[in-house]
Amino acid sequence: MAASSSYPLKDELDIVIPTIRNLDFLEMWRPFFQPYHLIIVQDGDPSRMIKVPDGFDYELYNRNDINKILGPKASCISFKDSACRCFGYMVSKKKYIFTIDDDCFVAKDPTGKDIDALRQHINNLLRPSTPYFFNTLYDPFTEGADFVRGYPFSLREGVPTAVSHGLWLNIPDYDAPTQLVKPRERNTRYVDAVMTLPKGILFPMCGMNLAFDRSLIGPAMYFGLMGDGQPIGRYDDMWAGWCVKVICDHLGLGIKTGLPYIWHSKASNPFVNLKKEYKGIFWQEEIIPFFQDATLPKDCATVQACYKELSKQVRDKLGKIDPYFVKLADAMLTWIDAWEELNPPPKNANGM
Ligand SMILES: O=c1ccn([C@@H]2O[C@H](COP(=O)(O)OP(=O)(O)O[C@H]3O[C@@H](CO)[C@H](O)[C@H]3O)[C@@H](O)[C@H]2O)c(=O)[nH]1
Ligand SMILES: [Mn+2]
Numbered sequence: 509m510a511a512s513s514s515y516p517l518k519d520e521l522d523i524v525i526p527t528i529r530n531l532d533f534l535e536m537w538r539p540f541f542q543p544y545h546l547i548i549v550q551d552g553d554p555s556r557m558i559k560v561p562d563g564f565d566y567e568l569y570n571r572n573d574i575n576k577i578l579g580p581k582a583s584c585i586s587f588k589d590s591a592c593r594c595f596g597y598m599v600s601k602k603k604y605i606f607t608i609d610d611d612c613f614v615a616k617d618p619t620g621k622d623i624d625a626l627r628q629h630i631n632n633l634l635r636p637s638t639p640y641f642f643n644t645l646y647d648p649f650t651e652g653a654d655f656v657r658g659y660p661f662s663l664r665e666g667v668p669t670a671v672s673h674g675l676w677l678n679i680p681d682y683d684a685p686t687q688l689v690k691p692r693e694r695n696t697r698y699v700d701a702v703m704t705l706p707k708g709i710l711f712p713m714c715g716m717n718l719a720f721d722r723s724l725i726g727p728a729m730y731f732g733l734m735g736d737g738q739p740i741g742r743y744d745d746m747w748a749g750w751c752v753k754v755i756c757d758h759l760g761l762g763i764k765t766g767l768p769y770i771w772h773s774k775a776s777n778p779f780v781n782l783k784k785e786y787k788g789i790f791w792q793e794e795i796i797p798f799f800q801d802a803t804l805p806k807d808c809a810t811v812q813a814c815y816k817e818l819s820k821q822v823r824d825k826l827g828k829i830d831p832y833f834v835k836l837a838d839a840m841l842t843w844i845d846a847w848e849e850l851n852p853p854p855k856n857a858n859g860m
Pocket of ligand 2: 611
């Protein structure tokens with residue numbers, strides 16, 4: 509199934525943008541984004557006025573709004589880090605989310621055509637994933653592709669897709685050490701593929717060009733405690749991606765990576781990034797085995813239950829690395845409480 513209408517899921521999808529800058533980049537996206545509702549999460553000084561180009565339908569939240577809406581639970585939303593974007597996921601009322609950075613522009617495909625990244629994400633999300641058996645012709649649900657010989661027919665229905673992870677031309681999402689040794693490296697390779705991440709395999713999720721089915725995995729898309737007052741930064745999306753992948757594997761949901769590409773226009777400062785990433789670079793050598801070995805009990809049947817269980821395991825098994833992980837485990841529970849407060853389960857016919 510492909511998205512057929514000119515603006516697919518127009519009333520079922522919010523675009524979440526974290527920002528400390530102006531939003532002129534929206535002018536380039538106007539042909540693709542204008543009909544969609546934007547949720548802008550303004551980070552940093554709340555007294556700064558962020559100019560949104562005319563013609564866009566949006567809601568904007570600054571730190572004062574977050575504190576007012578969440579009260580003490582606002583402590584789980586990062587300040588002075590792009591991790592703040594997850595507040596937008598929480599306040600949205602839509603089934604789907606697309607999040608993009610304000611320095612990401614429309615890329616061109618090899619034919620020179622502007623890439624409608626939003627439509628590609630929607631196609632990725634509306635088509636099933638195949639985490640249990642790798643299809644060597646990549647996404648079998650893409651036009652012009654299919655399952656190859658030897659692919660078990662019992663697995664060809666696939667599973668629901670929870671996440672669509674897009675990529676970036678020009679400035680790649682490198683860590684600070686790589687940025688420092690390869691300052692001029694640019695990603696010029698357009699790989700025309702969408703792949704399902706196999707079950708049991710983790711991946712480094714980047715929040716720059718990311719879409720997900722909020723109804724399937726939203727409560728697990730917490731971007732952690734980063735930025736002001738925290739010992740690490742730039743591990744917001746990574747943390748969310750590791751939690752989300754473990755939960756998707758447990759619940760039988762799929763995650764795809766590959767198309768669409770956006771054009772990432774500028775590299776953030778590698779020295780500032782090194783300071784933010786420093787502890788994460790060696791902590792992750794213990795964090796990754798934790799997630800690789802993580803198992804969730806069979807009776808964890810909802811994302812929230814899985815997430816609460818993961819929080820308990822983070823406290824028990826990562827808390828010994830640094831007290832930060834005990835704080836993070838608590839923040840994961842605060843996040844779920846806040847999520848449930850803002851997104852109460854629908855009442856049944858008896859109003860219960
Ligand atoms: O304190 C801040 C800093 C930035 N933002 C907004 O977040 C995004 C990303 O900012 P930027 O493009 O400057 O940084 P990158 O290094 O390219 O970000 C990528 O690396 C990861 C860092 O966590 C992340 O996945 C990517 O976003 C912009 O929209 C800034 O305006 C902010 O809100 N607060
Ligand atoms: Mn950037």
